[in-house]
Amino acid sequence: MAESNRYRKLLKKENLRSTNHRQSILEALEGFGEPVSAERLYLALKDKGISISLSTVYRALDVLVEKNIISKTDFTDNNRSLYEIRQEGHKHHLVCIRCRKIIPVTGCPFHDYASRLEEQFDFSITGHRLELFGYCRDCSVDENSRSDGQA
Amino acid sequence: MAESNRYRKLLKKENLRSTNHRQSILEALEGFGEPVSAERLYLALKDKGISISLSTVYRALDVLVEKNIISKTDFTDNNRSLYEIRQEGHKHHLVCIRCRKIIPVTGCPFHDYASRLEEQFDFSITGHRLELFGYCRDCSVDENSRSDGQA
DNA sequence: TCCTTAATGGGATTGATTCGCATTTGCATG
DNA sequence: CATGCAAATGCGAATCAATCCCATTAAGGA
Numbered sequence: 001m002a003e004s005n006r007y008r009k010l011l012k013k014e015n016l017r018s019t020n021h022r023q024s025i026l027e028a029l030e031g032f033g034e035p036v037s038a039e040r041l042y043l044a045l046k047d048k049g050i051s052i053s054l055s056t057v058y059r060a061l062d063v064l065v066e067k068n069i070i071s072k073t074d075f076t077d078n079n080r081s082l083y084e085i086r087q088e089g090h091k092h093h094l095v096c097i098r099c100r101k102i103i104p105v106t107g108c109p110f111h112d113y114a115s116r117l118e119e120q121f122d123f124s125i126t127g128h129r130l131e132l133f134g135y136c137r138d139c140s141v142d143e144n145s146r147s148d149g150q151a
Numbered sequence: 152m153a154e155s156n157r158y159r160k161l162l163k164k165e166n167l168r169s170t171n172h173r174q175s176i177l178e179a180l181e182g183f184g185e186p187v188s189a190e191r192l193y194l195a196l197k198d199k200g201i202s203i204s205l206s207t208v209y210r211a212l213d214v215l216v217e218k219n220i221i222s223k224t225d226f227t228d229n230n231r232s233l234y235e236i237r238q239e240g241h242k243h244h245l246v247c248i249r250c251r252k253i254i255p256v257t258g259c260p261f262h263d264y265a266s267r268l269e270e271q272f273d274f275s276i277t278g279h280r281l282e283l284f285g286y287c288r289d290c291s292v293d294e295n296s297r298s299d300g301q302a
Numbered sequence: 303t304c305c306t307t308a309a310t311g312g313g314a315t316t317g318a319t320t321c322g323c324a325t326t327t328g329c330a331t332g
Numbered sequence: 333c334a335t336g337c338a339a340a341t342g343c344g345a346a347t348c349a350a351t352c353c354c355a356t357t358a359a360g361g362a
Contacts, residue, residue: 203310
C-alpha cells in the first residue's frame with residue numbers, strides 16, 4: 001500500500017496518469033531487480049492474476065523510459081530489449097555469453113575518459129553504455145561441456 | 152586487384168570460400184569506413200551493379216562476424232544491426248543522438264577496470280562494448296532548432 | 303574436367319515491437 | 333456524487349529486420 005502510493009506519486013510527478021497497470025509494472029520491475037524483457041514482465045503480471053495486454057506493457061514501458069523512470073537496454077544477440085528500474089547512479093552489466101546471466105555492476109570509471117573525448121572531438125556527451133561479455137563463475141568452470149545452458 | 156587478392160587471402164585463412172560476393176562485401180565495408188546496416192550495404196552493392204540477394208548479405212556478414220573479420224554492433228534506438236571492418240585494436244563510438252553520425256574512437260582505457268571486475272565477480276571477461284551518446288559538433292551548435300536532422 | 307560441398311537466390315516465415323481504432327478508465331470540475 | 337473528455341487500454345493487424353527453406357549455382361581440390 002505504501003508502495004503503491006510511492007509509485008502513484010512518482011507517476012504524478014511526471015504528469016502521467018497513475019493507472020493500476022503502470023503501478024503493477026513498476027512494482028514488478030522493482031521485484032525483478034534485474035533487466036527483463038517486455039514479454040517476461042508480461043508473463044509475470046499474468047501470473048499474478050493481472051489482466052493486461054502485451055501492447056499495454058510495451059506502451060507503459062515506453063513512457064516510463066521516456067520519463068527516465070526506467071531504463072531500456074538492447075544487448076546484442078537475440079535483439080530483445082530489456083527494461084529495469086533506473087537506479088541512483090548508472091550501472092553497467094556483466095553479461096554471460098553462455099547462460100545469459102546478467103550481473104549489474106555499480107560504479108563507473110569513465111567520466112574523465114569521457115571528458116577527454118569531448119575535447120578531442122568537440123562532442124557533447126550526454127550518456128554512455130557499457131556492457132562486458134564473458135563467462136560467469138558457473139559457466140567458466142565447465143566451459144567445455146557444451147550441450148546444456150543454451151537458452 | 153591487389154585489394155581483392157588481400158580479401159581472398161583473408162578469407163582463405165579463415166577457411167572460408169573466397170566468393171565474389173564476400174570479396175565485394177569486404178571491399179564495400181572498407182569503403183564505407185563506418186558502421187553500416189546490412190540493407191545499406193546491400194543497396195550499395197546493387198548500385199555498383201552487383202547482383203546479390205539480401206539473404207546472402209546477411210549470411211556473409213554472419214560468417215565474417217563469426218570469424219572476427221568484421222564486427223557487429225547493435226546500438227539502441229531503431230534496433231538495426233550495423234557492421235564494420237574490424238580494425239586493429241578495438242574501437243568505441245561516439246553516436247550523435249540527433250543526426251546519428253557515428254565517430255569511431257580508437258583506444259580504450261578500460262582494461263584495468265575490467266580486470267578489477269573479473270576478480271570481484273569471479274567473471275571471465277572476453278569482450279566489451281562501449282558507446283557514448285551525445286551531440287556532435289554540428290548538432291550541439293544549434294541544439295534548439297529542431298525540425299531537421301531526425302532520420 | 304569432375305565431383306563434392308559450400309554458397310546463393312528469392313520467396314516465405316518468424317518474432318519482437320508498433321499501430322489503429324473502438325472501448326474503458328482516470329480524474330478534474332461542477 | 334454525476335459528467336465529460338483526454339489519456340490509457342485491448343486486441344488484432346501491420347511492420348520490419350533478420351532468418352529459414354530448398355532448389356540451383358559456383359568454388360576449389362582431386
